[in-house]
Amino acid sequence: MKKIQIKIPVLLPQVASEKDTCVERLIKALEAKDGLERVHVADEEANGAPQLCFHYDPDKISIDRIQSIAERAGAEITKKYGHLLIKLSGIRHTRHARQIENKLLDIEGVLEASVTAAGMVRLEFDKNETNFDFIAKKLEKEDLEIEESSTNEGGLNKPAKSSENLEQKESKQQFSEKDKHAKDSESYAGGEEHAHEHGGILGKNTELIFAIISGALLGIGFGLSFVESIPEWVSLALYIGAYFFGGYFTAKEAIETVAKGGFEIDFLMLVAAIGAAILGEWAEGALLLFLFSLGHALEHYAMNKARKSIAALSDLAPKTALLKKDGLTEEVGIEKLSIGDTIVVRPNSKISADGVVVKGESSVNQAPITGESVPVDKVPVEDTAKDYSKVDDIKAENRVFSGTINGNNTMEIKVIKEARDSTLSRLVKLVNEAQTQKSPTQLLTDKFERYFVPSVLILVVTLLFAFLVIDEPFSASFYRAMAVLVAASPCALAISTPSAVLSGVARAAKSGVLIKGGRPLEDLGVITALAFDKTGTLTEGKPKLTQVVPLGDIQEEALLKIAVAVENLSEHPLAKAVVRDGKKMLEGSEIPEAFNLEAVLGKGIKASLEGDTIYIGNLDLYEGLNDMKPSEEIVEKVRDLEGGGNTTMLLRKNEEYIGIIALMDTPREAAKATLSELKKIGIKRMIMLTGDNQKVADAVAKEIGLTDAWGSLLPEEKVEAIKKLKEKESKVAMVGDGVNDAPAMANSTVGIAMGAAGSDVALETADIALMADKLETLPFAIGLSRKAKAIIKQNLWVSLGIVALLIPATIFGFANIGVAVVIHEGSTLLVVFNALRLLAYKK
Structure with a gap:
């Protein structure tokens, strides 16, 4: 049995992680082939890329055949399965996100879907059964608008006006949409103050304004009801006005949901309010709609604070760059920059692309990307003609990132990544994906809700018929059932974990x-x-000269000069460390020149210096050199230094041992x-x-x-x-x-x-x-x-505790609809604002 390893990105270019379900599909497909005993993700990686390890029988299958089968299977999977990350506008709240998620999963061919209240959608689908256009139409029918979309290969892209087919779109890593999907002034990256779907004739805050008007009419009507000289119809008219303004958006959502065959809390609240009106409890019904509307408006406003923190990441990158070509400078869109281009970055302006400094020195504020509070000094690379796009270990002082802010001097930057592949673009994409990954607690609460909601509805229906068992009118049973319905609505539970996760990821x-x-x-x-x-x-990851130990009569400075002179001829990392740190310690002293370097692999070096032969190396070097071996005392000193974590070099001049140099990768x-x-x-x-x-x-x-x-x-x-x-x-x-x-x-x-x-x-x-x-x-x-874990726990206790107290309280008549809705909406807002505390978290 033999083994061979192949990089996963070679087989599945669209797959970003070895944990992707497409990797599992590929493994299953390959293990079915004769001669392949086992296929699995390898423990080690090749140049950072995850690999598949193939255990095969060489008598049954060749390496070339394995490569061919694997590439063909990978191509089939890539052709068959699509991955999408979409930014939507129109998601109203967590429960609405869950509805959309279920509707997407109902589409034939959609294998995996995750939708967040922030509007991020992660999809995996079978291209043979559905495509992006079909999914987009389904979302359009739900009154949702696609702001940005991407495959796994690129960052989020604004929808373009185009009629290309799906394959053409995918090859460009972006998807076109109908004209109405393209947004002009409003976009995800812009971070609107309030989601437009709640807007109206009074602008983006219409829902909040309507709620306030509803509250004012309710308050005036309630106050006037105590004035005997004013007819009752005046208060009634004000209550009806409060119903209109408080129930407008609730009714709108309820009607839209029911028309599509859905059944949501908005509809139940509307039924409860209408029921209160039928029973003559206009004030209570108006209070219910006012608080529900106000609660929704504040919930949207609060959640938008967390969304804006994430959306602000997209605003970090400037939209244009100053491209230097043939001695001339012109302003171009960052999407037009190519690897190898040179851009000019003026003082106090944002850097437009990931790259290396080729001209000019400045300090750069990297806080937007790395969180570092102190600006980092940047200097040009030594070789400006080199292609750094494939280099992994670029020095921090040479490298700059898109979205960071230049200091007081002009710099010229050589672009090493296209805009869609920049560190900032990847960061934005990964943060957006992070929102769609549900936490263990959220999965638990989702499971709980699946059983809880039907149980509540059964309880409410049962209570509607309580008048058949208890000596009370139907109106009393109906009122109690509506109160329980309000009390048991799991709004706070639904939003308790997502709001904390969103805030935590944003912070x-x-x-x-x-x-x-x-x-x-x-x-x-x-x-x-x-x-x-x-x-x-x-x-630190790089050795430093830690000790210089003279042996015999030689002075430390003279020993160090000999070491620096000889090591100056070598390219070994330890030699470079000796030269770098030795010159600092000698403070500009004149260093003699050595000649005739000879290297002994893994043991040390030999060179000529001022007529003497100098040896520098480990103890093994002197074991096979000649009979002039180091004394026991010298060996013991070397062993002591090595025991302290040092790498040692023993120096010999002709036949005399003159000193020991110790280096260490210092903490x-x-x-x-x-x-x-x-x-x-x-x-x-x-x-x-x-x-x-x-x-x-x-x-x-x-x-x-x-x-x-x-x-x-x-x-x-x-x-x-x-x-x-x-x-x-x-x-x-x-x-x-x-x-x-x-x-x-x-x-x-x-x-x-x-x-x-x-x-x-x-x-x-x-x-x-x-x-x-x-x-x-x-x-x-x-x-x-x-802190996030603690807040999630607090939110769960609050949301479940309120429901546990309110349900029996409303069943036994200790709380009416008014009290239930005040506590219900209060608990929803409490968990949201509690989660928002994470945005202000400090060490």
Whole structure:
């Protein structure tokens, strides 16, 4: 049995994650082929891309045949299944979103659908059974308008006026719509103050104004009812006016829903209000409609605050750029920029594209992307002609991101990503997708509602016939049933979790933390253990010269000059670190020139300096050199330094050992303080997983305050380490760079990638991505998650508690319709505004 691995993006170009259902379909299709024993997602990745691992019998099938079968199966799946992310306007509330979700799932060919109250729709469909145009028409019939749409390959695009067929549209990663779908002044990116579907003759706040007018008429009518000299019909007329203004939007929604065969709370509220009028309780009916209308208007307004925080991300990128071509500068739309183009960024203006600095020096405010509060200094790259679009490890001082703000100097930027692929575009798309991912609590409440709502309706129908059993008129039974109907409506429950998730994701994005949905938002708050990769996560990821130890009569400065002179000839990363840090320590002293460099692979180097032969290397270099081996005392010093986590170099001049140089991948400055803060907020175990030897791991762990350090681990052993941790701690988060650590992150409860800005792989693979390469962001993310979890719990207690109290209170007559609607609407607003507190969360 042999194995071969193939990158998933090669087989399924439209699939962004190995967790996509299309990957499962591909695996099932391939495992049915003769000769393929097993197909699965590989633990390790190739250049950051997830891979499929094929276990095959070489006697039955060849590698070429596997490649051919896999590519053909992938092409068939890509041709058959479509993925869509759509931004809609017209979604009124959480319950309406759920209705639309169910209607989309009813469309033949739609396999998966998720709709949020914020208007984001995620769809997976069978292209042989349906297409975007058909889905769009269905949405149009629901009085919804498509503002933006995309496939998995591109960012959100505004609908264009075009008559291209579906295949042409998909090849461009955007979909056209009818003219009426194109919005001129209003768009998702603009972040309207209030959803237009609630607008009317008085503008976007018509519903709120109508509710206030209703309340005023109700109040005046109620006050005049106590004045004996004023006829009763005056108060009645005012109540009827209150009915009109308070019930206008409720009736509109109810009629639209019923006309489409739906059955919603708006209709039930309308029935309750009409019932109150029939019973002569005009004041109570008017109060019900006034409060229900006011509650809806305020709910829309409050939820829009969270939507605007996310919509504001889209506004970060400027719409145009100053393109420099043939010595001339012209203003063009950012969509016209190509990789390799040079753009000019003027002082105090936004940067239009992801790129590298090729001319000029400035400081850049990266807060919109990474959350960093201090501007970052930028300098030009050394090789301006190089193609940096394929380079993964571009230095922070050379790289800039679309949407960040230039300081006081003009810079020229070489574009390395098209507008739709920029870090900002990907961030916006992933945040929008995050809204459609339901949290465990939301899935639980959805399940609860499926059983609760029919139960309430059965109870209400039963209470309607209470007059047959109890000695009371039908009017009393009807009134009680309507009161129970109002009391039991699960409006607060429906919005309690989505509002908190939306607010939490929006608040995190504002501080440079991408949380991909409700599940990681909730899970991060309950983790008890954190596993860290070492290199580049807890440490700087680059070696530093830590100690210079002279042996014999030589002075430290003279030893350092010899080391810098010889290492200056080498390209090895450790040699570069010695030269860089050594020159700083020598402060401009003259360095002699060395010649005739000879490298001994994996052991060290040899060179000539001022007539002497200089050797620099590890102990193994001198084992096979000649009989002049280092003394036991020197060996012991080297071993002591290595035991402290250092990488050592022993220097020899001719036959004499003259000194030891020690380097170390030093811990980040913020590591110790951050781990201390994590300990204070209740993280019990903090474990470092590293491929370095155990001595190095222990030294770093002791210095920064880790509880455990597990060294000498291969990538697959890190996965086993995470599984072992999960057995003991149940909830474990893995923190790494999202590339080499992807398998371990995938097996943890929550995978957290650091320095995700500029790393497509980290953005795609992690559950939570810290855009800045800063460890100190971690306590904020965990704190926000805990706050979100607490608010979700509070909202559940409030929403379920109110229903549990109100139902018996209305059944036994302790509360009338007026009291029920006040408490019902009050609890709905309470959970929404409670969730909005997350937008103001601070560490």
